[in-house]
Amino acid sequence: MLNIRNLTKQYAGGKKAVDGLTLDVQSGEIFGFIGHNGAGKTTTLRAVAGILDFDEGEITIDGKSITSEPVAAKQIMAFLPDNPDMYEFLSGIAYLKFIADIYGIPKEKREALIAKYADAFEMTGALGSPIASYSHGMKQKLALISAFMRQPKLLILDEPFVGLDPSAAHLMKGFLRELCDAGGAVFFSTHVLEVAEKLCDRVAIIRNGKLVVQGKMADIVGDSSLEEVFLELVEQGK
Ligand SMILES: Nc1ncnc2c1ncn2[C@@H]1O[C@H](COP(=O)(O)OP(=O)(O)OP(=O)(O)O)[C@@H](O)[C@H]1O
Numbered sequence: 718m719l720n721i722r723n724l725t726k727q728y729a730g731g732k733k734a735v736d737g738l739t740l741d742v743q744s745g746e747i748f749g750f751i752g753h754n755g756a757g758k759t760t761t762l763r764a765v766a767g768i769l770d771f772d773e774g775e776i777t778i779d780g781k782s783i784t785s786e787p788v789a790a791k792q793i794m795a796f797l798p799d800n801p802d803m804y805e806f807l808s809g810i811a812y813l814k815f816i817a818d819i820y821g822i823p824k825e826k827r828e829a830l831i832a833k834y835a836d837a838f839e840m841t842g843a844l845g846s847p848i849a850s851y852s853h854g855m856k857q858k859l860a861l862i863s864a865f866m867r868q869p870k871l872l873i874l875d876e877p878f879v880g881l882d883p884s885a886a887h888l889m890k891g892f893l894r895e896l897c898d899a900g901g902a903v904f905f906s907t908h909v910l911e912v913a914e915k916l917c918d919r920v921a922i923i924r925n926g927k928l929v930v931q932g933k934m935a936d937i938v939g940d941s942s943l944e945e946v947f948l949e950l951v952e953q954g955k
Pocket residue numbers: 728729731734752753754755756757758759760761
């Protein structure tokens with residue numbers, strides 16, 4: 718579903734933030750992307766989402782290149798940044814309708830999907846209020862509703878657990894699995910290793926812009942924990 722080949726990105730005046738990264742996310746799987754602060758996770762996610770140019774490499778989503786077929790690639794993916802900026806002057810429902818219009822989701826379908834996700838996240842009563850009046854967690858839930866409503870083939874999330882309360886995080890995990898069971902794929906970054914260990918089918922660890930390891934969670938963790946494996950690998954690189 719997602720193929721990243723030799724991705725390299727250097728910001729002006731800086732070192733390589735991502736250096737020759739190659740990884741693959743298959744349909745049906747939840748894939749966790751782990752690394753210390755500044756390792757290159759957000760840079761990778763933004764490049765995959767088509768909102769950051771890169772210097773070398775190739776990214777394809779369901780076979781569509783993010784550089785040569787950006788519209789087709791963006792049509793089938795949704796990206797949730799770590800701090801979603803939304804149109805604060807719109808109400809939640811106006812925002813969802815706006816997104817549904819952009820992506821051509823028919824009226825009946827959008828209404829059913831909005832009802833499903835807004836009810837689950839206990840946002841139905843707030844949808845008439847301006848986004849500016851929402852708490853951080855409510856904005857995050859609205860962004861999640863808009864992403865799930867689109868039923869993307871690939872869902873990319875940057876630090877999705879930060880700021881969500883335990884019940885919203887639990888719900889989100891269920892919806893991520895539902896998306897994968899329907900043939901989609903999830904690619905997300907996180908620092909929350911316990912959650913990643915329980916949730917992810919596969920995982921990649923990045924250090925200083927370079928891939929350290931990728932594979933099935935069970936193979937990588939073995940008899941220890943993801944935290945132990947992560948700390949060991951990060952220590953080795955010092
Ligand atoms: N706009 C920018 N201009 C210059 N350097 C940047 C920019 N954005 C990120 N960097 C640098 O690129 C490297 C990778 O940053 P990135 O944000 O991708 O890491 P990250 O793994 O997402 O970190 P965190 O866990 O702290 O969010 C860091 O050294 C960072 O300082």
